[in-house]
Amino acid sequence: MSSKFKSRFLLISISLLVSIVISLIFISISGTNNEFNFYKFSLIVILSLIIIYIFGVIYTRFFLYNKLKEISKDILPSKDISQTVTTNMDDLVDEIKDYDSQMKSEFSEMKKQESFRREFIGNLAHEIKTPLFTSQSYLLTLLDGALDDKSVNKKYLKTASKAIDRLNLIVKDLDLITKIESGQSNLNSVKFDVIELIQNVYEMLDFSAKKKNIELIIEHENNPPELVMADKEKIEQVITNLVDNSIKYGKENGTTEIVVQNLTDEKIIVRVTDNGIGLKDENYTRIFERFYRVDKSGSRTAGGSGLGLAIVKHIIDAHDEKIYVESEYGVGSEFSFTIEKSK
Ligand SMILES: Nc1ncnc2c1ncn2[C@@H]1O[C@H](COP(=O)(O)OP(=O)(O)OP(=O)(O)O)[C@@H](O)[C@H]1O
Numbered sequence: 642m643s644s645k646f647k648s649r650f651l652l653i654s655i656s657l658l659v660s661i662v663i664s665l666i667f668i669s670i671s672g673t674n675n676e677f678n679f680y681k682f683s684l685i686v687i688l689s690l691i692i693i694y695i696f697g698v699i700y701t702r703f704f705l706y707n708k709l710k711e712i713s714k715d716i717l718p719s720k721d722i723s724q725t726v727t728t729n730m731d732d733l734v735d736e737i738k739d740y741d742s743q744m745k746s747e748f749s750e751m752k753k754q755e756s757f758r759r760e761f762i763g764n765l766a767h768e769i770k771t772p773l774f775t776s777q778s779y780l781l782t783l784l785d786g787a788l789d790d791k792s793v794n795k796k797y798l799k800t801a802s803k804a805i806d807r808l809n810l811i812v813k814d815l816d817l818i819t820k821i822e823s824g825q826s827n828l829n830s831v832k833f834d835v836i837e838l839i840q841n842v843y844e845m846l847d848f849s850a851k852k853k854n855i856e857l858i859i860e861h862e863n864n865p866p867e868l869v870m871a872d873k874e875k876i877e878q879v880i881t882n883l884v885d886n887s888i889k890y891g892k893e894n895g896t897t898e899i900v901v902q903n904l905t906d907e908k909i910i911v912r913v914t915d916n917g918i919g920l921k922d923e924n925y926t927r928i929f930e931r932f933y934r935v936d937k938s939g940s941r942t943a944g945g946s947g948l949g950l951a952i953v954k955h956i957i958d959a960h961d962e963k964i965y966v967e968s969e970y971g972v973g974s975e976f977s978f979t980i981e982k983s984k
Pocket residue numbers: 882886887889890891915917918919920928933934935936944945946947948949950951973974
């Protein structure tokens with residue numbers, strides 16, 4: 642039974658009950674003999690029922706409506722009152738309950754966002770502080786006299802310059818992510834060979850891979866060229882970030898393998914797999930957040946700002962493609978993404 646029907650049924654029942662009571666009282670007061678006049682009684686019942694019902698409707702429509710309107714104005718500020726406030730009590734209670742649960746979930750979402758924001762600012766401060774202090778202390782040491790010491794001055798300047806490069810990278814990543822998020826970074830889709838792009842990325846990161854003796858492998862189902870349609874520069878950034886991670890979080894003497902496979906007639910999938918440190922289940926959902934790093938300790942070995950995967954996710958989302966992650970702690974990880982084939 643709908644709540645509207647329920648309240649109408651209740652109003653009629655109460656009106657009927659009251660009118661029967663009134664009629665009985667009236668008959669007993671006005672009766673001159675002891676004979677019960679059924680017709681007279683029915684007439685009085687019907688008349689009083691109509692009067693009470695009309696009064697009940699008028700009361701709820703005008704009096705209660707205005708009262709509820711006042712209350713609703715306070716608790717449902719953004720709603721069009723004339724449309725949303727109902728004279729039906731059950732509907733109003735439902736409406737307020739809905740509003741209450743909506744407010745509760747909004748509040749818990751706000752609390753979550755606030756803790757993300759705090760963590761985000763903390764991470765940002767930490768990431769900026771480290772290279773900033775490094776460059777500052779090396780420059781001050783040089784100013785204090787180390788500039789004249791030929792055995793160290795070049796090394797100190799190089800270290801300061803590297804720290805500034807790191808700062809520059811953070812600012813560039815932040816700038817890029819802000820642009821992507823606000824929709825200012827448009828995609829420039831072109832036709833290109835994804836295998837050639839992967840080889841270029843491998844060449845670029847060969848030095849850091851060699852430092853850990855990590856072998857860079859590429860496998861593909863089809864013969865090159867594997868032509869795709871996407872923003873070449875951005876996809877290069879995606880592959881660079883994923884390969885960079887696979888080396889950074891890879892084990893000494895390990896491997897990074899990229900496999901390019903057909904997914905459908907229109908799409909291919911690029912899988913970047915490593916046999917590195919892997920991820921624990923609780924970190925899966927968070928690694929694509931800005932500045933999120935699994936190892937938050939100051940002594941962490943692998944440097945980074947935690948922006949890489951957030952940028953990767955944004956780029957893949959902007960292409961309307963998908964990114965997946967599979968990982969086993971202590972065994973390795975696989976990051977894969979889809980990309981549109983060129984026709
Ligand atoms: N292949 C991987 N294996 C294990 N953990 C990974 C891997 N890739 C990413 N992670 C985890 O996810 C976190 C976020 O990665 P992300 O690339 O966003 O940041 P970063 O590598 O720390 O810094 P940046 O890429 O900005 O220099 C990393 O700190 C790391 O803990």
